[in-house]
Amino acid sequence: MSALLELRGLEVEIQGLPILRGVDIEVMPGEILGVVGETGAGKSMTARAVLDLLPAGSAVSFRSCSFGGQDFIPVKARQEARGHRIGFVPQRPRGSLNPVFRVGHQLSDALRRLRGLGRRAAKKEALDLLRSVRITDPERVYRSFPYELSGGMCQRVCIAVALAGEPELIIADEPTTGLDVTIQAEILRLFGDLISEHNTAGMLITHDLGVVADVCDRVAVMYAGRVVNTGTTAEIYREALHPYANRLVSIAASLDSGGAPREIPGRVPNPGDDLASCAFAPRCFRAESDCFEQEPPLVDAEGQLAFCHHPLTSEAVSR
Ligand SMILES: Nc1ncnc2c1ncn2[C@@H]1O[C@H](COP(=O)(O)OP(=O)(O)O)[C@@H](O)[C@H]1O
Ligand SMILES: [Mg+2]
Missing domain, CATH: 3.40.50.300 (P-loop containing nucleotide triphosphate hydrolases)
Known part of the structure; x- marks a missing residue:
């Protein structure tokens, strides 16, 4: 191989x-x-x-x-x-998320940019990705700002972003x-x-x-x-x-x-x-x-x- x-x-x-x-x-x-x-x-x-x-x-x-x-x-x-x-999961999850945008917005943005998805499809895929990183309440996390989430939760979001481009x-x-x-x-x-x-x-x-x-x-x-x-x-x-x-x-x-x-x-x-x-x-x-x-x-x-x-x-x- x-x-x-x-x-x-x-x-x-x-x-x-x-x-x-x-x-x-x-x-x-x-x-x-x-x-x-x-x-x-x-x-x-x-x-x-x-x-x-x-x-x-x-x-x-x-x-x-x-x-x-x-x-x-x-x-x-x-x-x-x-x-x-190649997806990248950074060392400091909170620092690598943009503090002024909701995490759902950031994840959807990545999906639109990397996969060319439309707004609605990107949101659906973003929620699926949040679910796939074992976030149990993806709707709430989608609407959250990074500062409202724990470090572990921010890292799950960053892993979701890394997965966004397949x-x-x-x-x-x-x-x-x-x-x-x-x-x-x-x-x-x-x-x-x-x-x-x-x-x-x-x-x-x-x-x-x-x-x-x-x-x-x-x-x-x-x-x-x-x-x-x-x-x-x-x-x-x-x-x-x-x-x-x-x-x-x-x-x-x-x-x-x-x-x-x-x-x-x-x-x-x-x-x-x-x-x-x-x-x-x-x-x-x-x-x-x-x-x-x-x-x-x-x-x-x-x-x-x-x-x-x-x-x-x-x-x-x-x-
Ligand atoms: N921005 C930088 N400018 C100059 N040297 C750097 C910079 N970042 C890291 N280094 C140096 O490069 C070397 C390797 O760093 P790094 O790859 O970050 O190590 P590790 O991730 O294994 O801890 C270190 O000696 C570090 O001091
Ligand atoms: Mg290092």
């Missing part, structure tokens, strides 16, 4: 500083890919490059990029896909940040269910590996502007090849079983910092001199891929 979204060697610079340093990501049809990594790893910028939503002053280049077989390098292709073929892929960037913990799981489950009901694929960006386990089929772990480890969720959780991914998983697992919050010692590098050949080496419990001196090789085991000199499984072989 060929990938729905395939990007290779994505590089982004903002005001001359390297932000993404060769990101490789693929999303297969129907799957949900989790993109994880600490704050600053480049998760949001990866999504924004695909959607052509990078900040002013950014320079972007790809070695290759395709979506549904279409060349996605031309900026026009990415702009035209946004909303239509997209083939929905990218959600930390969709539960800032929501009540009890609501977070509900929204993530909803996201997972909608992906399969609407026959699309998903990319779920989060800094929290704990949330990935329930929802995602595969995981891409990012560090300092690169993807360092990919694999099925089951394999990454069982034993991630890359020491960074491995640490993230064990921290998430210990939190899950009631342990105190922990962090990986050291700090995430900033754009423009001098990096070791493996950017994680200064924080890595398995690092040796080669990690500082030579680019880590791509290794492969049990369906995982990682860039690492000293992966955690002895069966890993260099590609």
Whole structure:
């Protein structure tokens, strides 16, 4: 099966500083890919490059990029896909809804623009979409202003907007940040269910590996502007090849079983910092001199891929 979204060697610079340093990501049809990594790893910028939503002053280049077989390098292709073929669920739902319009108006507007529906048809479809994101009183929500709704309700509306163009892929960037913990799981489950009901694929960006386990089929772990480890969720959780991914998983697992919050010692590098050949080496419990001196090789085991000199499984072989 060929990938729905395939990007290779994505590089982004903002005001001359390297932000993404060769990101490789693929999303297969129907799957949900989790993109994880600490704050600053480049998760949001990866999504924004695909959607052509990078900040002013950014320079972007790809070695290759395709979506549904279409060349996605031309900026026009990415702009035209946004909303239509790729839906986007933002990080701050309330902030991304317009405060001065009722949410029904905003959703109907999206439907008219994306699907060319007339006023009446758009309203009917908007109410259906609100129902499909499990809003039990869609008429009331339709007439509400964003400030009259809870954060969780606003995020349901944003998911409805993302679905409006009948997209083939929905990218959600930390969709539960800032929501009540009890609501977070509900929204993530909803996201997972909608992906399969609407026959699309998903990319779920989060800094929290704990949330990935329930929802995602595969995981891409990012560090300092690169993807360092990919694999099925089951394999990454069982034993991630890359020491960074491995640490993230064990921290998430210990939190899950009631342990105190922990962090990986050291700090995430900033754009423009001098990096070791493996950017994680200064924080890595398995690092040796080669990690500082030579680019880590791509290794492969049990369906995982990682860039690492000293992966955690002895069966890993260099590609
Ligand atoms: N508007 C911006 N201008 C300059 N640098 C930025 C901007 N937004 C983000 N960055 C930097 O880009 C890097 C990647 O950011 P981001 O993709 O937002 O990380 P993540 O989503 O993984 O937390 C970070 O080092 C961040 O400081
Ligand atoms: Mg982010």
